[in-house]
Amino acid sequence: xxxxxxxxxxxxxxxxxxxxxxxxxxxxxxxxxxxxxxxxxxxxxxxxxxxxxxxxxxxxxxxxxxxxxxxxxxxxxxxxxxxxxxxxxxxxxxxxxxxxxxxxxxxxxxxxxxxxxxxxxxxxxxxxxxxxxxxxxxxxxxxxxxxxxx
Numbered sequence: 001x002x003x004x005x006x007x008x009x010x011x012x013x014x015x016x017x018x019x020x021x022x023x024x025x026x027x028x029x030x031x032x033x034x035x036x037x038x039x040x041x042x043x044x045x046x047x048x049x050x051x052x053x054x055x056x057x058x059x060x061x062x063x064x065x066x067x068x069x070x071x072x073x074x075x076x077x078x079x080x081x082x083x084x085x086x087x088x089x090x091x092x093x094x095x096x097x098x099x100x101x102x103x104x105x106x107x108x109x110x111x112x113x114x115x116x117x118x119x120x121x122x123x124x125x126x127x128x129x130x131x132x133x134x135x136x137x138x139x140x141x142x143x144x145x146x147x148x149x150x
Contacts, residue, residue, distance in 0.1 A: 011055050
């Protein structure tokens with residue numbers, strides 16, 4: 001018997017092959033979009049997934065200002081943050097976030113679906129979000145995918 005067929009191959013930073021993908025967020029539900037983006041960023045869609053290595057792809061999300069939230073989530077959902085000062089708790093709704101910085105809504109959703117450690121912070125750096133349909137990453141020749149392809 002060939003004993004090499006029994007060995008589990010683990011990826012490391014030198015053997016990972018990263019690709020670039022573009023996802024158009026127009027009229028997509030926020031949660032479904034964020035979970036699929038987190039899956040690609042983490043590398044769980046690849047056969048050589050290794051949990052302790054950044055083996056995911058670089059993801060570009062365009063048209064994030066046109067993401068969909070069903071029902072009353074646009075006004076009833078509340079995001080909280082804390083400034084660090086006494087009485088510094090601040091609350092915002094998705095409508096306010098989309099008006100000021102639409103990229104932040106998707107970044108918060110994806111960040112909540114990644115590991116809460118140094119690797120999760122490193123993986124989040126592979127996410128590029130743009131409010132409009134244009135992005136400056138044409139030189140990387142990204143391939144466009146839809147949610148159904150993932």
